[in-house]
Amino acid sequence: MPDFPSFVEFREEGPREGFQIEKTVFPLHQRAELIDALSLTGLKRIQVASFVSARAVPQMADAPELFAAIKRVPGVAYTGLWLNEKGFERARSTPGVDLEPMLLFYASDAFSIRNNNRSAMEMREDQRRWLEIYLDHGLKPDSAYVMAAFGCNLEGEIPLERVMDDFRFVIDLCAEKGVELPSLILADTMGWANPESMKQRITALRALAPGARIGLHLHDTRGLGIANVYAALELGVDLFDSSVAGLGGCPFAGHGNHMAAGNVCTEDSAFLCHELGIETGIDIDKMIEAARLAEDIIGRSLMGRLMHSGSLSAYR
Amino acid sequence: MPDFPSFVEFREEGPREGFQIEKTVFPLHQRAELIDALSLTGLKRIQVASFVSARAVPQMADAPELFAAIKRVPGVAYTGLWLNEKGFERARSTPGVDLEPMLLFYASDAFSIRNNNRSAMEMREDQRRWLEIYLDHGLKPDSAYVMAAFGCNLEGEIPLERVMDDFRFVIDLCAEKGVELPSLILADTMGWANPESMKQRITALRALAPGARIGLHLHDTRGLGIANVYAALELGVDLFDSSVAGLGGCPFAGHGNHMAAGNVCTEDSAFLCHELGIETGIDIDKMIEAARLAEDIIGRSLMGRLMHSGSLSAYR
Numbered sequence: 261m262p263d264f265p266s267f268v269e270f271r272e273e274g275p276r277e278g279f280q281i282e283k284t285v286f287p288l289h290q291r292a293e294l295i296d297a298l299s300l301t302g303l304k305r306i307q308v309a310s311f312v313s314a315r316a317v318p319q320m321a322d323a324p325e326l327f328a329a330i331k332r333v334p335g336v337a338y339t340g341l342w343l344n345e346k347g348f349e350r351a352r353s354t355p356g357v358d359l360e361p362m363l364l365f366y367a368s369d370a371f372s373i374r375n376n377n378r379s380a381m382e383m384r385e386d387q388r389r390w391l392e393i394y395l396d397h398g399l400k401p402d403s404a405y406v407m408a409a410f411g412c413n414l415e416g417e418i419p420l421e422r423v424m425d426d427f428r429f430v431i432d433l434c435a436e437k438g439v440e441l442p443s444l445i446l447a448d449t450m451g452w453a454n455p456e457s458m459k460q461r462i463t464a465l466r467a468l469a470p471g472a473r474i475g476l477h478l479h480d481t482r483g484l485g486i487a488n489v490y491a492a493l494e495l496g497v498d499l500f501d502s503s504v505a506g507l508g509g510c511p512f513a514g515h516g517n518h519m520a521a522g523n524v525c526t527e528d529s530a531f532l533c534h535e536l537g538i539e540t541g542i543d544i545d546k547m548i549e550a551a552r553l554a555e556d557i558i559g560r561s562l563m564g565r566l567m568h569s570g571s572l573s574a575y576r
Numbered sequence: 577m578p579d580f581p582s583f584v585e586f587r588e589e590g591p592r593e594g595f596q597i598e599k600t601v602f603p604l605h606q607r608a609e610l611i612d613a614l615s616l617t618g619l620k621r622i623q624v625a626s627f628v629s630a631r632a633v634p635q636m637a638d639a640p641e642l643f644a645a646i647k648r649v650p651g652v653a654y655t656g657l658w659l660n661e662k663g664f665e666r667a668r669s670t671p672g673v674d675l676e677p678m679l680l681f682y683a684s685d686a687f688s689i690r691n692n693n694r695s696a697m698e699m700r701e702d703q704r705r706w707l708e709i710y711l712d713h714g715l716k717p718d719s720a721y722v723m724a725a726f727g728c729n730l731e732g733e734i735p736l737e738r739v740m741d742d743f744r745f746v747i748d749l750c751a752e753k754g755v756e757l758p759s760l761i762l763a764d765t766m767g768w769a770n771p772e773s774m775k776q777r778i779t780a781l782r783a784l785a786p787g788a789r790i791g792l793h794l795h796d797t798r799g800l801g802i803a804n805v806y807a808a809l810e811l812g813v814d815l816f817d818s819s820v821a822g823l824g825g826c827p828f829a830g831h832g833n834h835m836a837a838g839n840v841c842t843e844d845s846a847f848l849c850h851e852l853g854i855e856t857g858i859d860i861d862k863m864i865e866a867a868r869l870a871e872d873i874i875g876r877s878l879m880g881r882l883m884h885s886g887s888l889s890a891y892r
Contacts, residue, residue, distance in 0.1 A: 262772075413891050451885065454851035455806050456578075482888070483844035483881030484851070487803040490771050521885055528799035535770035535800070561877055565799030569767065569837055572798070576732050 265498035267539045269305075270530060272298055273523050274554065276307040276320075276341060278507030282558065285319050290557045292329040297550040298504060299333040302542040303526075305360075310341035311350040327356040345393070352397070361394040363387045363404040363442065365426040370414035371407065371449070384429055391433060401442040404430040405477065409461065411452025418452075420461060424468055431469055443473040443499060448488070451481020451521060455491035462495045475499030478524040480506060480563065485524035486532055493536065502526040505551035506563030525564040527551055531571060544571045581814035583855045585621075586846060588614055589839050590870065592623040592636075592657060594823030598874065601635050606873045608645040613866040614820060615649040618858040619842075621676075626657035627666040643672040661709070668713070677710040679703045679720040679758065681742040684728035687765070700745055707753060717758040720746045721793065725777065727768025734768075736777060740784055747785055759789040759815060764804070767797020767837060771807035778811045791815030794840040796822060796879065801840035802848055809852065818842040821867035822879030841880040843867055847887060860887045 275295050279286055298306050308330065314321035323340060330338065337358035342348045351357050365384055366372035372380040387404075394401055406426045411418050427444055434441050446461055458476075465474055474497050478485050489500060501523055508522030527547035530540045544566070551567035591611050595602055614622050624646065630637035639656060646654065653674035658664045667673050681700055682688035688696040703720075710717055722742045727734050743760055750757050762777055774792075781790055790813050794801050805816060817839055824838030843863035846856045860882070867883035 416892050456852055481885045483802055486799055487806040490803040536772055569797045575729050
């Protein structure tokens with residue numbers, strides 16, 4: 261028998277992942293409308309926007325205004341992403357941002373250099389400073405991500421040991437500072453995971469940090485996303501980043517380009533859980549409504565399946 | 577450790593499933609071109625067309641001409657579907673059709689009545705006659721399908737016992753006629769399966785027919801298709817119907833309609849197998865080419881993922 265969790269938490273990343281990747285800057289009221297729809301689904305954490313350079317990412321320039329526009333629902337956390345101290349300061353000074361302090365590691369050196377102009381080792385050392393910054397502000401790290409944990413388009417296969425090395429660093433760092441271990445998140449940034457590599461990494465991470473909460477950040481680049489969620493559920497994983505409608509990529513824009521693809525789809529993943537008898541707190545039909553709203557806003561077909569077929573509730 | 581098979585066979589249904597459901601009748605040369613592309617992928621069986629009423633399904637009216645137009649590759653079987661004796665006679669009299677005699681059962685009475693104007697029990701008895709027809713022509717049944725084996729939009733949940741009853745009938749009938757048992761195919765006609773119901777049915781069918789080859793006919797209606805394939809692989813299943821590019825449905829045509837969805841996508845499923853170390857004989861990059869050709873012909877985005885992202889071979 262699989263070791264399914266009884267309850268799975270989905271952290272919604274669609275608004276940030278989805279709108280960030282689009283060339284269009286969608287009107288603020290539309291983005292707020294989607295977040296408001298998501299607030300009514302039972303989701304408990306919604307990533308609203310990122311606090312990054314308005315020049316680099318003009319889609320996120322109005323993050324503070326967006327936070328001001330949304331209709332907050334009690335019990336839902338509205339989070340934002342930052343990648344440097346300036347972003348962190350903006351997030352801190354924006355009313356209504358629920359701070360979600362994150363430590364960020366790279367299992368791929370080439371990817372780290374391309375994204376940050378710093379090596380993976382330098383990025384790792386930076387996290388020591390980030391932890392201190394968080395602690396100075398009375399915050400504890402919420403999660404520690406290892407990016408490209410299953411493979412990398414730049415480096416190819418990523419050895420398990422490199423991923424575990426990063427997590428080992430987190431464990432030691434937190435022990436050194438006397439800080440409770442954050443959730444340990446395996447991020448399949450480029451869609452390399454398959455159900456067996458999933459199980460291998462989860463099993464290794466469990467052995468390394470038996471008490472830790474393990475989470476997954478998956479991109480459904482090559483169609484294995486939901487199978488990977490299932491494999492993780494079989495091992496009791498109860499935390500997933502996900503995107504309404506599979507927002508976050510544009511796989512239909514062209515052939516031959518290796519397009520980014522969205523996070524694993526929230527409503528399809530939650531549907532899987534419910535069919536397996538696992539609770540999520542999510543109202544699937546309301547998630548489908550939110551997914552259809554996302555499709556209407558984006559203006560093209562999105563990757564989610566359930567939003568196009570409907571759930572099974574009408575037939576039972 | 578999962579009990580993966582070492583080799584998995586995919587039977588391609590895209591040309592029949594895909595073009596049959598479209599409102600447009602695509603030019604014969606385009607359909608032949610797709611089949612010719614599929615012939616070069618390593619697939620060993622391709623369902624070319626169905627021999628059904630030209631009035632009911634005008635898209636399939638030129639099935640004989642299509643068989644004449646394709647460039648046959650040695651070692652590849654080119655099959656056709658029939659649903660009544662007239663269709664069987666047409667298939668038999670069409671040069672180049674590799675006959676694939678099938679027995680067809682319905683686990684849902686309501687669905688059987690809607691599809692055939694006959695009850696599931698009447699359909700079951702009809703299969704006795706079909707077996708005799710096949711034997712009279714020196715043919716043996718290749719596969720026995722139980723439709724709606726995981727659930728039905730008309731009847732709701734389908735008890736396991738009804739599915740097993742149909743397979744029990746096949747076993748008894750073949751024993752009575754001294755015929756080798758065909759492959760036993762669980763068909764998730766309307767996308768109700770999940771990985772656990774998959775495992776439950778496969779396990780029950782194995783217990784019922786320990787020596788039989790078990791296959792799956794899956795539709796990826798609600799996003800669980802590849803997870804269902806993975807669950808079946810974990811139990812050693814080595815036979816799947818599938819469609820290039822996920823052809824066979826039109827999930828993007830509208831909201832709120834409960835659209836048919838295509839078979840599970842051939843190249844995404846084969847990619848899963850390869851990532852798990854299971855051979856399929858399929859050249860993934862050629863399958864992706866065929867999928868892109870299918871998309872070009874159909875003229876809208878199709879459901880396959882790998883065709884939009886590319887495989888991992890370029891990165892390793």
